[in-house]
Amino acid sequence: MLKGTGLLRQQNEKRALSFLRIHRTTFRLEIAEALGLSKNTVSLIVDKFMREGMIKEIGIEEQGGVGRPRVQLSLVPEAYKSIGILVQDTQGQYVVTDYCANVLEKGTIFLNSQNVNECLMQLIKLCKSLLNKHPEVLGIGVGIPALVDPDQGFVYDSSHLGWKKIAVKEILDQHLPVQARILNSVNAAALGQLQVIPEEDSSSVFYIRIDEGVGGALIIRNEIYTGSSWTAGEIGHLSVKNDGPICSCGQRGCLESLISIPAIKERIAQNDQAIQFANWPHINENDHDPAMEEIFRESGKYLGIAAAQMINLFNPKYIIIDSPFSRAEAFTSSVSKTAGERALKVPFEQTSIIHIQTHFSSAKGAALAVILHFESDLRG
């Protein structure tokens, strides 16, 4: 274990790497000023990264005759890579990304999730072949629809896959030369926030995902807050309607039982008027159907009630809503209207509610989790 100056040096290297990942191009002096390090320390770090191929010099900037010209540095994103995988019922979606989370390769494989051991062996085989092609890979992120202890990489329970108490990380690490990082799949997707929010601005974000279920994640300074037993952010089981339907958790009127895709499908099926959207549940701007708009308005109201509670409790700078209904104006305006009516005025005015049009990818988020963990595991 590193101690003293060795530990400090490694911490400084990782902070510099993080700065380079976010800014891509910079100067030695800029790194020194941003991180509060001496020019000498930064020069040593830069020399090491250049030897390792992580950064390169890309040009010289004259300073108008004043002082010495500055050498511009650029990160070499392909020097380090990451693998991200989303485990689903019958398939696994995977990506290989560079250090800046650009996807270099992606694909889908068949997975037999009904048989845990076979499924994990399929994952190991996939990772081995990807590692052969991409030896620069730092680690493997795996998103699983489950209750996961990310520190231990232990899956406690997945009603979705039928997995119980599986030491996924331990098994993968035994067979692979790089470490695995296991996350809940919604938490992995939540890291996609960096696509829409500048990284230096992502101090507090609440991410809400509407899909087959309704999930959420609280992200504080790019780290998922998982809680003491890894269920933090479970917004789907906030009760928003006293006399609502019974949820799978046994409570009545949970958000998930009202606005998940299956719940909305059920509402449509019960509606007297035939509602037909060609691409349901993916809504187009031109889709207008009064009965459907009423369903969206009501769904937006339920989500707005829950969002108001998140705003009052956590005071997040951003709420990101990742749903297939984002193109339905009746839905988005109803969320904002209800949240505005119900949340405290000051935090509501300071919170930006962002509706995204394309689902964040859990596989890509899992790959990014490896990179963020690599940068943060020594910050302590």
Ligand SMILES: [Zn+2]
């Ligand atoms: Zn519930």
